[in-house]
Amino acid sequence: MFSEKDxxxxxxxxxxxxxxTLAKTLSKAPEKKVKTTWSGIPVETxxxxxxxxxxxxxxxxxxxxxxxxxRGVQPNMFRGxxxxxxxxxxxxxxxxxxxxxxxxxxxxQTGLSVAFHLPTQAGYxxxxxxxxxxxxxVGAAIDHIGDMRILFDQIPLDKVTTSMTVNAAATVLLxxxxxxxxxxxxSWDKVGGTIQNDVLKEIICRGQYIYPPKPxxxxxxxxxxxxxxxxxxWNTISISGYHIRESGSTAAQEIAFTIADGIAYAExxxxxxxxxxxxxxxxxxxxxxxxxxxxxxxxxxxxxxVWAKIMKDRFKAKDPRSxxxxxxxxxxxxxxxxxxxxxxxxxxxxxxxxxxxxxxxSLHTNSYDEALCLPTQGAVTVAxxxxxxxxxESGACVTVDPLAGSYYVEYLxxxxxxxxxxxxxxxxxxxxxxxxxxxxxxxxxxxxxAYLFQKSIDSGERAYVGVNKYIMEEPPVTDLLRVDMKxxxxxxxELKQWRAKRDKAAWQKALDxxxxxxxxxxxxxxxxxxxxxxxxxxxxVCDVWREIFGQYRPKEFxx
Amino acid sequence: xxxxxxxxxxAKPGLDGHDRGAKLLSRIFAEAGxxxxxxxxxxxxxxxxxxxxxxxxxxxxLSSLSGVHNYFFPKVVELLKAKKLGNVLVVGGGIIxxxxxxxxxxxxxAEIFGPGTSTDTIxxxxxxxxxxx
Numbered sequence: 231m232f233s234e235k236d237x238x239x240x241x242x243x244x245x246x247x248x249x250x251t252l253a254k255t256l257s258k259a260p261e262k263k264v265k266t267t268w269s270g271i272p273v274e275t276x277x278x279x280x281x282x283x284x285x286x287x288x289x290x291x292x293x294x295x296x297x298x299x300x301r302g303v304q305p306n307m308f309r310g311x312x313x314x315x316x317x318x319x320x321x322x323x324x325x326x327x328x329x330x331x332x333x334x335x336x337x338x339q340t341g342l343s344v345a346f347h348l349p350t351q352a353g354y355x356x357x358x359x360x361x362x363x364x365x366x367x368v369g370a371a372i373d374h375i376g377d378m379r380i381l382f383d384q385i386p387l388d389k390v391t392t393s394m395t396v397n398a399a400a401t402v403l404l405x406x407x408x409x410x411x412x413x414x415x416x417s418w419d420k421v422g423g424t425i426q427n428d429v430l431k432e433i434i435c436r437g438q439y440i441y442p443p444k445p446x447x448x449x450x451x452x453x454x455x456x457x458x459x460x461x462x463x464w465n466t467i468s469i470s471g472y473h474i475r476e477s478g479s480t481a482a483q484e485i486a487f488t489i490a491d492g493i494a495y496a497e498x499x500x501x502x503x504x505x506x507x508x509x510x511x512x513x514x515x516x517x518x519x520x521x522x523x524x525x526x527x528x529x530x531x532x533x534x535x536v537w538a539k540i541m542k543d544r545f546k547a548k549d550p551r552s553x554x555x556x557x558x559x560x561x562x563x564x565x566x567x568x569x570x571x572x573x574x575x576x577x578x579x580x581x582x583x584x585x586x587x588x589x590x591x592s593l594h595t596n597s598y599d600e601a602l603c604l605p606t607q608g609a610v611t612v613a614x615x616x617x618x619x620x621x622x623e624s625g626a627c628v629t630v631d632p633l634a635g636s637y638y639v640e641y642l643x644x645x646x647x648x649x650x651x652x653x654x655x656x657x658x659x660x661x662x663x664x665x666x667x668x669x670x671x672x673x674x675x676x677x678x679x680a681y682l683f684q685k686s687i688d689s690g691e692r693a694y695v696g697v698n699k700y701i702m703e704e705p706p707v708t709d710l711l712r713v714d715m716k717x718x719x720x721x722x723x724e725l726k727q728w729r730a731k732r733d734k735a736a737w738q739k740a741l742d743x744x745x746x747x748x749x750x751x752x753x754x755x756x757x758x759x760x761x762x763x764x765x766x767x768x769x770x771v772c773d774v775w776r777e778i779f780g781q782y783r784p785k786e787f788x789x
Numbered sequence: 790x791x792x793x794x795x796x797x798x799x800a801k802p803g804l805d806g807h808d809r810g811a812k813l814l815s816r817i818f819a820e821a822g823x824x825x826x827x828x829x830x831x832x833x834x835x836x837x838x839x840x841x842x843x844x845x846x847x848x849x850x851l852s853s854l855s856g857v858h859n860y861f862f863p864k865v866v867e868l869l870k871a872k873k874l875g876n877v878l879v880v881g882g883g884i885i886x887x888x889x890x891x892x893x894x895x896x897x898x899a900e901i902f903g904p905g906t907s908t909d910t911i912x913x914x915x916x917x918x919x920x921x922x
Contacts, residue, residue, distance in 0.1 A: 352831075437831075603856070680813050
């Protein structure tokens with residue numbers, strides 16, 4: 231971006247500045263010990279054009295809405311429409327969760343995001359022994375299509391888009407959702423939303439796996455293939471770095487391992503014979519946002535550039551939409567502190583700003599009380615308002631990619647991109663993502679970063695407000711949201727009735743058919759839809775596959 | 790005479806998948822000279838107690854971030870007692886509201902470590918409170 235002559239001048243100028251002006255200051259007072267980004271990238275005192283001398287504007291930054299999408303996937307970004315404000319919510323029964331959704335929509339939220347309780351995510355019914363104590367705790371208890379009807383009661387599914395966090399059991403929950411949409415009279419080409427469906431990161435770090443990698447990937451691709459033909463605007467997967475970061479990775483590792491997963495899914499779809507430009511436009515992503523604003527902005531920009539290149543060069547995509555990295559963001563849950571919880575409002579505000587300056591498509595902001603419990607309604611409202619304040623008042627949305635051209639941000643963008651590409655090369659050399667996971671390489675890299683971070687906090691080398699610095703005595707927080715153990719008993723009783731009431735012959739026939747189809751190479755989705763319509767529960771459908779596919783038992787890698 | 794190593798079972802009860810803390814502490818405990826067995830996810834109280842019995846453990850560390858601590862933690866203590874392992878030190882951590890801690894302690898969990906606790910504090914507590922057999 232600068233002529234050779236200018237760069238020479240700047241290099242000489244910086245050298246002189248460093249030796250004279252800066253040296254004088256340093257001789258009087260030393261600098262602080264930590265001079266890195268939050269993820270540990272070494273940072274210099276000053277950035278100038280000299281540090282980004284190789285940056286070619288047209289090829290590396292370009293224009294928003296154009297390859298390589300560094301500056302954003304839409305030409306005018308938030309000058310047209312803000313991102314979708316989508317708060318992840320769900321607790322207790324379907325009825326309680328439905329009430330929270332209707333409240334959030336009433337407050338100006340623009341999309342829904344379903345939190346299912348852990349039994350649903352792990353493919354167990356609420357009355358399974360492993361569900362003891364978990365029913366309704368971290369999400370809504372959804373066992374069957376009847377629960378799904380209540381969950382979306384009076385919410386038109388052709389008007390509101392819904393994101394569903396479910397992975398190994400994704401086919402079952404999408405089958406229920408689509409069936410309820412049909413009952414409401416919504417046509418599937420008008421039904422929009424996202425299902426997480428990212429089983430690889432469950433194995434890497436999130437823990438809600440059911441089946442071994444190969445059969446679980448088959449279900450993932452079945453869902454992608456089915457939607458490509460029948461639910462054209464559905465985002466068929468949300469390839470997630472969020473949980474990788476929560477587990478302790480650095481910013482660059484978050485992008486690297488997510489994109490490695492993305493490559494594995496794209497390869498699996500290609501192996502199924504789906505043309506790249508048929509599935510790639512519906513792949514979506516999900517990232518974290520921490521408090522180091524500039525590192526996060528650089529991370530998002532680097533991620534878009536890396537993915538665009540991979541889709542174009544490696545997968546030979548032709549459709550520009552295949553190359554666009556579209557993503558949801560959630561602010562960093564793990565950054566929240568139980569100490570002085572109101573401080574978390576400030577963290578979330580900074581993380582929101584980082585997200586928006588990075589050019590997201592949708593966002594969930596965490597509530598300040600989430601290091602203590604599930605968010606209370608008051609705290610959720612503040613979280614949503616934080617997005618609205620950044621959108622309406624901060625000035626961050628009035629132009630596209632406002633930090634482009636910052637010497638530091640461009641340097642960091644290049645740096646993160648290089649680190650990501652280095653990881654991809656390493657993983658390719660190992661034999662691909664599945665092998666890297668099987669060998670525990672990805673898990674160990676993440677754990678090691680978590681360890682180094684914890685050491686820096688324990689030693690006080692890195693300051694964490696309220697945790698190892700500026701600590702104060704405070705009364706315990708009361709008025710926490712609690713889910714009654716009664717929800718479990720009530721749900722178990724309801725399930726008993728549900729099983730007694732359904733047409734036993736039709737139910738049995740549907741499950742038998744599912745068993746047969748699952749043993750072939752045919753797509754399971756149509757049969758899953760028949761099964762859930764016949765009253766089959768999440769646990770019953772997942773049990774059919776447990777029988778055929780077996781269950782995944784991870785090796786534990788402690789590093 | 791060399792001191793006998795403390796043996797600790799680090800366990801994740803229930804369906805909760807948040808294992809960053811459990812894995813991190815497993816490494817920290819090992820570095821602090823303890824012998825560590827990490828159970829992995831999806832453990833029932835019975836499985837955890839069986840592991841404590843088989844491994845002849847001195848300490849059981851329970852981690853929960855999904856709100857099931859009030860059910861699982863006391864259950865583990867109860868089953869340990871039933872197996873005559875009442876001497877085993879039981880500690881816990883995770884997303885646990887402060888107001889739950891007095892009851893958990895009354896039910897036999899020696900200490901609860903919330904988010905932000907330094908790992909030195911946890912290691913220190915275990916070393917000071919582990920009972921010799």
